[in-house]
Amino acid sequence: MLVAPGQKVRSRVAWRGMNSLVGAALFVAPLLVLVAIWAIVVPLFNVNPRIFPSVGSVAEAAVAAIGDGSLIRHIGASMLRVGLGTFLGVLVAVPLGIAMGVSPAVSAFLTPLFRFFSVLAGIAWIPIATLWFGYGFGAIIFVIFNAVFFVVAYNTLLGVSTIPMTIRNAAASLGAGRWALLTEVLLPGALPNIVTGVRTGLGFAWRGLIAAEMIATNVGLGYMLFVARDFYRTEVIVLGMIVIGVLWLFIDRLLLVPLERATIERWGLVRRT
Amino acid sequence: MKTLSLKNLRKTYFDPYAGSQVTAVHDVSLDVEQGEFVSVVGPSGCGKTTILNMIAGFIPYTGDEILIDGNLVKGPGPDRGVVFQSFALFPWKTVLENVGFGPKMRGVPKDERDRTAREYLALAGLSHAADRYPNELSGGMQQRVGVVRALANNPAVLLMDEPFASVDAQTRMTLQEELTRIWQERKPTVIFITHDVAEAVFLANRVVVLSKGRVLDQIKVDLPRPRVWDHLIEDETFKRLSAQVLQMVRAA
Amino acid sequence: MNIALRFWSGYVRTTHRWPIIATIVPFIPVVAIWSIVANSGMFPRAFFPAPVDVMRSFISLTYKGILPDYLQDSLIRLLFGATIGVALGIPLGILIGSSRLAHRICWPVLLFFQAIGDIAWLPILLIWFGFGLTTMTFVIVYTVLFPIVLSTVLGVQSVHRDLARAAQSLGASPMRVLWEVTLPGALPNIITGLRNGLGYGWRALIAVEIIVGTSGIGFMMFDARRAGSTVEILLGMIVLGTLWYIVDAWILAPIERATGQRWGLVTS
Numbered sequence: 001m002l003v004a005p006g007q008k009v010r011s012r013v014a015w016r017g018m019n020s021l022v023g024a025a026l027f028v029a030p031l032l033v034l035v036a037i038w039a040i041v042v043p044l045f046n047v048n049p050r051i052f053p054s055v056g057s058v059a060e061a062a063v064a065a066i067g068d069g070s071l072i073r074h075i076g077a078s079m080l081r082v083g084l085g086t087f088l089g090v091l092v093a094v095p096l097g098i099a100m101g102v103s104p105a106v107s108a109f110l111t112p113l114f115r116f117f118s119v120l121a122g123i124a125w126i127p128i129a130t131l132w133f134g135y136g137f138g139a140i141i142f143v144i145f146n147a148v149f150f151v152v153a154y155n156t157l158l159g160v161s162t163i164p165m166t167i168r169n170a171a172a173s174l175g176a177g178r179w180a181l182l183t184e185v186l187l188p189g190a191l192p193n194i195v196t197g198v199r200t201g202l203g204f205a206w207r208g209l210i211a212a213e214m215i216a217t218n219v220g221l222g223y224m225l226f227v228a229r230d231f232y233r234t235e236v237i238v239l240g241m242i243v244i245g246v247l248w249l250f251i252d253r254l255l256l257v258p259l260e261r262a263t264i265e266r267w268g269l270v271r272r273t
Numbered sequence: 274m275k276t277l278s279l280k281n282l283r284k285t286y287f288d289p290y291a292g293s294q295v296t297a298v299h300d301v302s303l304d305v306e307q308g309e310f311v312s313v314v315g316p317s318g319c320g321k322t323t324i325l326n327m328i329a330g331f332i333p334y335t336g337d338e339i340l341i342d343g344n345l346v347k348g349p350g351p352d353r354g355v356v357f358q359s360f361a362l363f364p365w366k367t368v369l370e371n372v373g374f375g376p377k378m379r380g381v382p383k384d385e386r387d388r389t390a391r392e393y394l395a396l397a398g399l400s401h402a403a404d405r406y407p408n409e410l411s412g413g414m415q416q417r418v419g420v421v422r423a424l425a426n427n428p429a430v431l432l433m434d435e436p437f438a439s440v441d442a443q444t445r446m447t448l449q450e451e452l453t454r455i456w457q458e459r460k461p462t463v464i465f466i467t468h469d470v471a472e473a474v475f476l477a478n479r480v481v482v483l484s485k486g487r488v489l490d491q492i493k494v495d496l497p498r499p500r501v502w503d504h505l506i507e508d509e510t511f512k513r514l515s516a517q518v519l520q521m522v523r524a525a
Numbered sequence: 526m527n528i529a530l531r532f533w534s535g536y537v538r539t540t541h542r543w544p545i546i547a548t549i550v551p552f553i554p555v556v557a558i559w560s561i562v563a564n565s566g567m568f569p570r571a572f573f574p575a576p577v578d579v580m581r582s583f584i585s586l587t588y589k590g591i592l593p594d595y596l597q598d599s600l601i602r603l604l605f606g607a608t609i610g611v612a613l614g615i616p617l618g619i620l621i622g623s624s625r626l627a628h629r630i631c632w633p634v635l636l637f638f639q640a641i642g643d644i645a646w647l648p649i650l651l652i653w654f655g656f657g658l659t660t661m662t663f664v665i666v667y668t669v670l671f672p673i674v675l676s677t678v679l680g681v682q683s684v685h686r687d688l689a690r691a692a693q694s695l696g697a698s699p700m701r702v703l704w705e706v707t708l709p710g711a712l713p714n715i716i717t718g719l720r721n722g723l724g725y726g727w728r729a730l731i732a733v734e735i736i737v738g739t740s741g742i743g744f745m746m747f748d749a750r751r752a753g754s755t756v757e758i759l760l761g762m763i764v765l766g767t768l769w770y771i772v773d774a775w776i777l778a779p780i781e782r783a784t785g786q787r788w789g790l791v792t793s
Contacts (some may be wrong), residue, residue, distance in 0.1 A: 174377035175351030229648035
């Protein structure tokens with residue numbers, strides 16, 4: 001698409017690389033300061049390790065958990081659940097949302113329904129999911145699936161119904177058939193909403209995952225935290241919290257936010273957080 | 274040869290709030306020759322946009338028939354290019370992709386449609402903007418893209434629905450002059466809807482005055498081309514024709 | 526055809542007059558299908574109860590006073606936590622939004638702590654405060670706080686600089702500028718934040734009530750789960766969904782629209 005002379009492209013890429021490096025440094029610096037404060041305060045006030053762990057003990061816990069492979073196992077289990085549940089949710093929600101959004105009358109009729117269910121999405125389904133599927137993988141996948149599904153379907157529906165009729169007319173008058181209308185107009189037009197839906201839905205799903213893992217399984221980050229509590233192992237709890245935070249930060253900031261920005265801002269559609 | 278022919282075109286629709294049928298267009302008949310530029314003027318609510326939407330195939334029509342080159346209109350199609358008041362460019366496509374959309378729908382290979390698109394962009398003086406997104410362009414530039422996007426598809430008729438109503442006054446004049454220039458170069462058949470009397474007279478070979486869903490009168494415009502505002506603004510014929518149309522519209 | 530048109534016309538006019546009907550009518554086929562499936566015997570009734578069973582349990586639990594009590598507990602917890610969250614969040618957001626330095630320092634920290642997520646705090650909170658109101662309140666405040674701070678920051682930054690300059694040149698002191706310009710300008714975003722925050726907040730509440738619970742709707746649902754009573758779980762979900770729908774669609778969303786659209790600001 002953007003074909004510029006090689007030299008120019010390379011320098012632009014280099015500049016962007018520098019920029020994001022500086023940005024990352026500026027982003028990490030305050031967090032490092034926070035760690036430094038933690039490292040000073042805990043020994044200074046002689047905090048009971050059963051109340052709050054020292055930096056050293058968390059680091060030791062990290063080394064130990066990495067060494068025996070348990071941390072990787074927990075992360076793997078959690079990510080697999082989120083990944084699979086989200087994938088299934090999006091896979092079903094997007095076609096359904098588009099199909100429902102095409103007709104204004106149908107989408108107006110269905111909007112309250114989907115709104116109701118997207119309000120319920122996630123944690124509120126844990127009790128019934130565990131009853132239907134038993135404690136374990138199935139129940140957790142179900143919770144994540146429906147957290148993502150209803151929010152994404154609702155947003156897709158919303159996205160399709162907000163594409164101006166004139167744009168659909170324009171495509172039709174330029175010779176677009178049904179399939180072309182779908183791929184060239186409806187899908188890209190709803191994409192910003194879909195991405196926002198995935199971001200919100202994943203937010204609910206992530207929390208639902210942690211909650212469900214505390215209740216309904218024997219592996220995963222939520223389980224790791226909850227078991228550590230039984231033994232007052234605050235260093236494991238804090239380690240788990242940091243892992244959860246970093247993972248989500250990566251998912252959200254490196255995957256979802258750039259995607260949202262690429263579509264919404266470039267195309268001049270509504271700006272968001 | 275008649276490119277477009279409307280026979281006793283009517284439009285009634287059901288208003289759910291009123292619970293009754295409303296008639297927006299009564300028995301409009303109109304013939305447009307190939308290469309003709311017809312302006313349709315009238316006050317808002319006179320049914321001019323409804324007529325255009327019916328010709329474009331966006332809304333179903335009642336009445337006898339709409340023929341394009343002798344073929345009955347059934348729904349939207351590439352034989353009628355539409356230029357919208359709201360531009361209706363695809364925000365997620367670059368300018369080049371927007372202009373190449375029609376050829377793409379016809380299955381023209383990428384190289385060829387890019388070449389066509391660039392050629393039409395050059396016609397509107399937009400070559401530099403090919404890789405930008407519509408959002409990054411001014412209103413006037415966006416509508417230039419809208420016009421060449423419709424033209425690049427080689428339609429039998431170009432339907433323009435108050436295309437310059439949402440740009441500022443200076444840009445509008447430039448766009449009008451550019452449109453007459455492009456029309457002279459390509460000689461497309463054009464139906465141009467507007468409520469601006471001077472615009473209608475400036476552009477057209479024939480002005481159709483519409484009122485309350487009926488054709489009130491038609492006036493031939495025999496002004497010489499190329500038409501430029503600097504000359505026409507002082508031109509007696511132009512003034513007389515404009516005054517004549519204006520009176521009809523205001524009396525309507 | 527004509528009857529269908531007339532019927533449709535009637536529906537459009539009624540819903541135009543009473544928009545609530547347009548919200549309720551779509552649920553009728555859903556409840557009908559649910560009822561048919563439950564009565565068909567496709568699934569065991571204890572596993573998949575019918576709407577009638579849920580209704581019956583709603584009446585009996587309301588009559589016994591359990592449902593109102595639990596609902597009250599949940600709502601008070603949410604309200605209490607949300608109030609503290611708002612009281613902390615808005616000033617913090619304004620501070621971070623109006624100072625570049627504060628923004629630079631606090632923004633990553635905020636994002637990181639938001640990313641940890643309310644529920645992940647639960648284990649350590651249980652160690653600190655035990656099973657009780659403090660733990661619940663902490664979680665809700667934590668959940669509500671971040672969306673409010675983040676959107677207040679965004680709102681403050683979105684206020685056009687010329688507006689503040691205009692106010693200053695008309696003789697407003699910095700405090701007045703804050704009160705008359707910055708705060709109203711950021712209001713649509715703040716309300717969006719409140720809406721998001723409460724959305725996450727009540728989910729967190731449910732999770733906490735499930736795990737910590739001694740009372741509340743979340744507790745009711747999980748208690749019912751332990752007893753294997755699907756009816757009460759569904760009842761809990763419906764109560765939660767309805768309640769939140771009412772709050773969100775009829776209170777929060779209209780306020781958001783009223784400020785955002787009325788003033789022609791782009792938010793969403």
